[in-house]
Amino acid sequence: MNYAPDTSDHDGKALAAIRRLIDTGQLPADGRLPTERELAAELGCGRRTVRRALDTLETEGLVWRRQGKGTFVGQPPDPAGALAAAVAPDADLLAVMEARVCIEPGLAELCARRATAEDVARLRQLAHRASHPMDADTAELWDGALHRAIARIAGNRVLLSAFTLLDEVRLGADWQAKRHRARTPETMSLYDAQHRRIVDAIERRDGPAAYAAMREHLTALSDNLRASMEDAKG
Numbered sequence: 001m002n003y004a005p006d007t008s009d010h011d012g013k014a015l016a017a018i019r020r021l022i023d024t025g026q027l028p029a030d031g032r033l034p035t036e037r038e039l040a041a042e043l044g045c046g047r048r049t050v051r052r053a054l055d056t057l058e059t060e061g062l063v064w065r066r067q068g069k070g071t072f073v074g075q076p077p078d079p080a081g082a083l084a085a086a087v088a089p090d091a092d093l094l095a096v097m098e099a100r101v102c103i104e105p106g107l108a109e110l111c112a113r114r115a116t117a118e119d120v121a122r123l124r125q126l127a128h129r130a131s132h133p134m135d136a137d138t139a140e141l142w143d144g145a146l147h148r149a150i151a152r153i154a155g156n157r158v159l160l161s162a163f164t165l166l167d168e169v170r171l172g173a174d175w176q177a178k179r180h181r182a183r184t185p186e187t188m189s190l191y192d193a194q195h196r197r198i199v200d201a202i203e204r205r206d207g208p209a210a211y212a213a214m215r216e217h218l219t220a221l222s223d224n225l226r227a228s229m230e231d232a233k234g
Contacts, residue, residue, distance in 0.1 A: 061122065
């Protein structure tokens with residue numbers, strides 16, 4: 001009797017290996033992953049196995065694909081990106097944080113209304129990875145992925161575009177350098193607890209609690225960023 005081969009072990013190993021590649025942050029500046037052929041050769045598996053692993057990561061919102069261009073870490077660019085590029089050079093980082101405090105709590109509240117069980121599981125995974133970064137770059141990667149996932153799940157296209165504009169500005173090198181200076185073991189522990197409270201509220205479908213938890217988190221981020229910038233001046 002012929003049996004189909006058990007591919008689950010190969011699939012799991014390929015998925016874990018590609019996750020490690022993303023976690024290390026050892027990718028080009030544009031976040032482009034090696035091709036399916038290159039990954040298959042490096043991992044010693046078939047391209048179909050690699051494709052299934054990438055399908056899983058895409059479903060989780062950790063990678064995106066562009067036909068003829070490849071697979072990239074993060075989310076596909078939004079039309080707001082062009083506007084963000086024009087705004088970014090003159091953007092005051094604390095003003096960006098003020099805008100985030102105005103927009104993202106509302107997105108968290110909508111997310112609590114609309115998230116599926118699968119969505120919540122994905123958010124928990126992202127929150128866990130944000131709390132265990134390999135370095136400053138991966139800390140930004142996973143933190144940003146969590147906030148972007150909440151914004152997408154909220155399901156409001158107008159608010160998502162506003163969020164994307166702020167997110168594009170936030171990805172600027174100057175912003176990330178200031179965020180890195182403001183990051184300490186103490187603040188990372190605080191942010192981890194706050195992320196978990198946000199996801200807990202979303203899982204309970206408690207919109208007001210999700211709103212309050214996100215507002216508390218972003219206020220803490222803003223306060224720590226302001227304090228770090230003042231210390232740098234002094």
